[in-house]
Amino acid sequence: MxxxxxxxxxxxxxxxxxxxxxxxxxxxxxxxxxxxxxxxxxxxxxxxxxxxxxxxxxxxxxxxxxxxxxxxxxxxxxxxxxxxxxxxxxxxxxxxxxxxxxxxxxxxxxxxxxxxxxxxxxxxxxxxxxxxxxxxxxxxxxxxxxxxxxxxxxxxxxxxxxxxxxxxxxxxxxxLNDGMNQLGYGGGRKYNPQPFADTTGYRPVNTAYELSHPSRWQPNVLAKQVELGTYQIQQFVTPQFGGTKAYTFRDPARFLLPPPRKSDYTHNRAAYRAQADEILSASAALTDELKMKVELFADKRVLGASTAATAVGLDFDAYFHYYLTTNIAAYDAAIAAWYNKLHHDSVRPFSAIRFLYGGSPVTAWGGPGKGTVHDIPGRDWCSYVNTPDHPEYPSGSTALCGAHAQAARRFRGTDAMSFSQTYAAGSSQIEPGITPAKDLTLSWSNWSTFDHDCGMSRLWGGAHFRSSIEASRQMSPRIGDLAYEFVQRHVRGEAT
Structure with missing residues (x-):
């Protein structure tokens, strides 16, 4: 500061x-x-x-x-x-x-x-x-x-x-009335408002206990207080966000992505298994550096931190123009991603792996402090980071980072940047006291590698398949460009 x-x-x-x-x-x-x-x-x-x-x-x-x-x-x-x-x-x-x-x-x-x-x-x-x-x-x-x-x-x-x-x-x-239901009266509710509650009527086709449709999203059961034996079932968080008013486009359908064919178990079983196996391989190969990158990019506050770090040299007004540019890019990219998540309702890796392997042993990360193990039943496998509470396709994190990075490039006129984060030994939130084994500094010198690692962190962490990351990269640069041009029109006073 x-x-x-x-x-x-x-x-x-x-x-x-x-x-x-x-x-x-x-x-x-x-x-x-x-x-x-x-x-x-x-x-x-x-x-x-x-x-x-x-x-x-x-x-x-x-x-x-x-x-x-x-x-x-x-x-x-x-x-x-x-x-x-x-x-x-x-x-x-x-x-x-x-x-x-x-x-x-x-x-x-x-x-x-x-x-x-x-x-x-x-x-x-x-x-x-x-x-x-x-x-x-x-x-x-x-x-x-x-x-x-x-x-x-x-x-x-x-x-x-x-x-x-x-x-x-x-x-x-x-x-306040842009479709996000921030006030909680969406859907005609008159009493007892529920801020940000779903207004789309979404219902998962799978329950948390049975994957009857292997290609579709399944709510996960997450630990709430393990020591007290309490758990909670996920709900699709804010599915209506895909219909919220964006800054730079009218209809998110312009960013509709092709179906995630590798996640189609009925028609493409070999690819379905192959992408699940890629997740297991990545899980088994986690290093301290990869784990800390996974944790870093799981927290979307990293986008604000990277903007602050790369705003060096900007005057007072330009600082705020830059902030709005990168924030609108991320905001509109999230809307496009959520529109696709609701449309495709695609299966997460944890569901696919548990479905495919059941009681059969797999080689993967065995949980906090366990390292790579070779005898974990597929049904017990967990991703390194908690599985987000929304369908898999496309990767929201990749969309946010990609649009953010492109907007920053356009504003600063260069791909070069400097951003770093240092972790003390044992400061991991997932493996406290264990990871990293020694002090570790993560650093990036350009937006391209920052964007790449942001996307891949979702595969390393077990939250997304590669095809979901690649799909997000198809649309995010375009949204970053739109955000830059939108803000510049307002800076020049040309906006109507």
Whole structure:
């Protein structure tokens, strides 16, 4: 975190206290920011600082309240925040117009420092986070601790508070009823809202206990509290996301992928078995490096971390233009992926392997601390990472990473980048105290290898077949291009 601790003195600015922050390590090892005790609070410089990066950090530790597997909710939250920041500072740019608000142009003199824009984006964030109960209190605390009133609801185009509130309000007006059922009243529900609940009527053809259709998705049974003997059955998380309003296209059907023929057990049994065997081979060959890559990319917060790491050298406005570009790319790629997941409803590797091998022994990773074993019954095999709670085809992670990487390439004009993550010995979330055996640093010098490893991590981890990864790569670059062009139209003020 780059925090400005340098004061120019009270005659130049008001000294305002910022929330004290400490590092919190996510399940991927990526560092997020968490509110700490008020002792030793830093001073945030509104004139030279970046409130999003230094105070909010894409939602801060509140993001830890979302399971890293819940990709659709995480991607939605971060994209709406990036959108709020962009729209709030657009009036202070020479040409930019907001995505969901047109708030005029402020005098150039108000852009001489970052003060007005920082205040505007904080209020826009507060408005948006008010629609996410999990993060409302944290957002309000941030404003209070830097001397701002979270209850100041003025709406005008002449003050940064008014502009921020209007920008946030515009986003909520367009997003709260965009098909995602965020308010929980979808499907005609009048009482007892269920936020983000399915509105498509989806029902799996297989139960968690019987795979009667080997080509179709089967809910898994996951441990909730093993020590108490409690388990839970998966449900397809937010299947309606595939019909949610995208930023860059009207109909996700334009990205409809061909059927996953290798997963068709009825008509292609040899290929069905071959792709299951590839998963077992990858499981048996896991190294410490591969395991930590699997864990890193399983947490979609890695996309935000990679954007922050590669935003070096961008000025204040460009930083937010870059953030919105990569977030829209991931958001729209997720919509396209979920549209296909619902359409194809394809089987996951764990179901196929257990179906094919039953009680017969296979060679694979034997579970935390067991390494590679040769006598595990197929019915007992588990992937290195928990199987996500949605159908297999295509790979959502690959789609997100591919679109994100392409958008970043277009914005920065190069495939080169620098991103790394260091893991202490034994810091694995899946094999704590064991993996990695010694300190390990993962690093990438270009988006192509980052994107490649993101996709392949899903095969190494046992969550996706190779064909699902390859299918996502067919559509993700196009969505990344659309995101870049969409944001640039708004930066140039050409959007209608």
């Amino acid at each position: 780059d925090t400005d601790l340098h004061s120019r003195g009270p005659s130049r600015r008001q000294m305002l206290k910022a929330v004290a922050l400490t590092s919190a390590v996510t399940s991927s090892g990526a560092v997020l920011l968490a509110p700490a005790a008020p002792a030793a609070a830093a001073d945030f410089n509104f004139d030279t600082g970046n409130a999003a990066k230094e105070l909010l950090n894409r939602g801060g530790a509140g993001l830890a309240g979302i399971d890293p597997m819940d990709a659709t909710i995480l991607i939605r939250l971060t994209c709406l925040l990036a959108n709020a920041w962009f729209d709030a500072i657009a009036p202070y740019h020479r040409s930019a117009v907001g995505v969901y608000s047109k708030l005029g142009r402020r005098p150039v003199s108000e852009s001489a420092t970052h003060r007005q824009r920082n205040i505007a984006l904080l209020y826009a964030s507060n408005k948006v986070l008010g629609a996410f109960p999990l993060f409302t209190a944290q957002s309000r605390a941030v404003l209070s601790q830097v001397g701002l009133d979270p209850d100041d609801d003025q709406e005008n185009t002449t003050t940064p508070i008014g502009i921020g509130n209007l920008a946030g309000k515009g986003i909520l007006a367009n997003k």
